[in-house]
Amino acid sequence: MKTFQPTRRDFLKQSSAAALSLAVFPKLKRKVAPSDRVRVAHIGLNGMGTNHLNWFANLPEVDVVGLCDLDETHLAKALDTLKKVHPDTTAKTYSDFRHLLDRSDIDAITCATPDHWHAQVAIMAFQAGKDVYGEKPLSYSVREGQKMLKALNRYDRIFQLGTQIHAGDNYHRVVEIIQSGTIGKVHTVRLWKTGFPPVLGPANYQAPPSTLNWDMWQGPAPVSLYTPERCHFTYRYFLDYSGGVFQDFWCHIADVVWWAINPTGLKRISAKGEAPEGIGDAPKWIDIDYEFDGLKLHWTSTPPNVPGAEKRGIGAYFEGEKGTLLCDYNTREITINGVIMSDIAEVPITLERSPGHQQNFINSVKSRKQPESNLAYARQMTMPMHLGLISYRLGQPLEWNPRKEKFRHNSEANAMLFREYRKEWDLI
Numbered sequence: 001m002k003t004f005q006p007t008r009r010d011f012l013k014q015s016s017a018a019a020l021s022l023a024v025f026p027k028l029k030r031k032v033a034p035s036d037r038v039r040v041a042h043i044g045l046n047g048m049g050t051n052h053l054n055w056f057a058n059l060p061e062v063d064v065v066g067l068c069d070l071d072e073t074h075l076a077k078a079l080d081t082l083k084k085v086h087p088d089t090t091a092k093t094y095s096d097f098r099h100l101l102d103r104s105d106i107d108a109i110t111c112a113t114p115d116h117w118h119a120q121v122a123i124m125a126f127q128a129g130k131d132v133y134g135e136k137p138l139s140y141s142v143r144e145g146q147k148m149l150k151a152l153n154r155y156d157r158i159f160q161l162g163t164q165i166h167a168g169d170n171y172h173r174v175v176e177i178i179q180s181g182t183i184g185k186v187h188t189v190r191l192w193k194t195g196f197p198p199v200l201g202p203a204n205y206q207a208p209p210s211t212l213n214w215d216m217w218q219g220p221a222p223v224s225l226y227t228p229e230r231c232h233f234t235y236r237y238f239l240d241y242s243g244g245v246f247q248d249f250w251c252h253i254a255d256v257v258w259w260a261i262n263p264t265g266l267k268r269i270s271a272k273g274e275a276p277e278g279i280g281d282a283p284k285w286i287d288i289d290y291e292f293d294g295l296k297l298h299w300t301s302t303p304p305n306v307p308g309a310e311k312r313g314i315g316a317y318f319e320g321e322k323g324t325l326l327c328d329y330n331t332r333e334i335t336i337n338g339v340i341m342s343d344i345a346e347v348p349i350t351l352e353r354s355p356g357h358q359q360n361f362i363n364s365v366k367s368r369k370q371p372e373s374n375l376a377y378a379r380q381m382t383m384p385m386h387l388g389l390i391s392y393r394l395g396q397p398l399e400w401n402p403r404k405e406k407f408r409h410n411s412e413a414n415a416m417l418f419r420e421y422r423k424e425w426d427l428i
Helices: 008-023 048-057 072-085 097-101 115-127 142-155 169-179 214-218 232-237 244-261 357-367 375-394 411-415
Strands: 038-043 062-068 092-094 108-111 131-134 159-161 186-193 268-274 285-292 295-300 314-320 324-327 332-336 339-341 398-401
Touching: 038 048, 038 097, 038 357, 048 062, 048 072, 048 108, 048 357, 062 072, 062 097, 092 097, 097 115, 108 115, 108 357, 115 131, 115 142, 131 357, 142 375, 159 357, 159 375, 169 244, 169 324, 169 332, 186 244, 232 244, 244 295, 244 314, 244 375, 268 375, 285 375, 375 398, 375 411
Parallel strands: 038 062, 038 108, 062 092, 108 131, 131 159, 186 295
Antiparallel strands: 186 314, 268 285, 268 398, 285 295, 314 324, 324 332, 332 339
16 A cells, blocks of 8 residues: 655745745734834745745734845845735845845844754854744754854844744643653654655756855855756765755654653764665664664654554554554554543643744744754754764764763764865854
8 A cells, every 4th residue: 555755845935835824814914013023034945945935924023024035036036925925025135144144134034054054053143143944953963052152142042943843732632641641651762764865867967057156055065067956955975965855854744752751871873775776875874773772763764563654654562561652743642451542632732832933033033032943952853863963974873972972982982073164164
């Protein structure tokens, strides 16, 4: 039987549909006093960046005052999109985010650039006194996440990671059930995401389009000749910029694990995988075993051999001393003594439900209280993803010191915790 396996494009479609739902509920279009409005600008305006624009432009408390993209075609399309929501918009457009950050009349920015730009954009925004809604993953490297947290605390800023599924009722309920102890102490978690990257190439090296600032697009990453495959949507299949399907989806499904049981004391990481066909080099598939204090966590690129997993293209399977819980974005199955349930009425609702992921961010900008997917939380949840990729790239298991956040006795692995930026694009 063929099962549904959600792809990134499916997720983008679902996210766009969620944005359009604002138009269906007129009460969300309430008027807000000018003094209570938040001025937001968007950096990176293709794909998920378009969703950012739609989401925030439709929030009653938000004025979209700036748009930035280093591809002129994306910028023009984004301005047209904004005008459909706010025909009288006076938002200014920019090709260099640094000029946008110079403005003192911007309260917050969203960032949907490629992964290798996430950290510098966020840190410079913090330095400029702006709050940040940043698309996942948090950063390109472990050290960047450390630098981001240090800057956020120094400049007293607000940050929300773009794990939109975190706001849904299903994850809230999974967390309540697991934390209630109904399935007992969790000793093993299995995470998976199916699907191979596209086969890219052969490389079509050419002059970059006149509408694209290719040098700035590469920014802190190593220099490469331009080929369309390395840019825009398919950039994520190159290790210079991202980490493939694994890095694209880790945060969405690992999120429910860190929220529910907060794994600590990571000791060991062991990854194996296969390089893809074509010119991309992010793994075609990757399996990783993690050992934490009192917990084993496994990531696989195929569903694990547990009941119900084969029906899901992405999922988390919690094994406890009294039972199991299987979930994906929108569904869950609890099994205790052979009985399968979708809920347990005796478990009370203990978590406040989200007003919406973007609304949660805007509320936090106003209250100065960190949001649900805050930076400190997101950094801990994201770090094992980076470590798994390092184990894969080196082709060896690695021992980790969680207190020092360094590998034990492995200078080669420690060197991969941060990649030096190109000199001309080391902006922080």
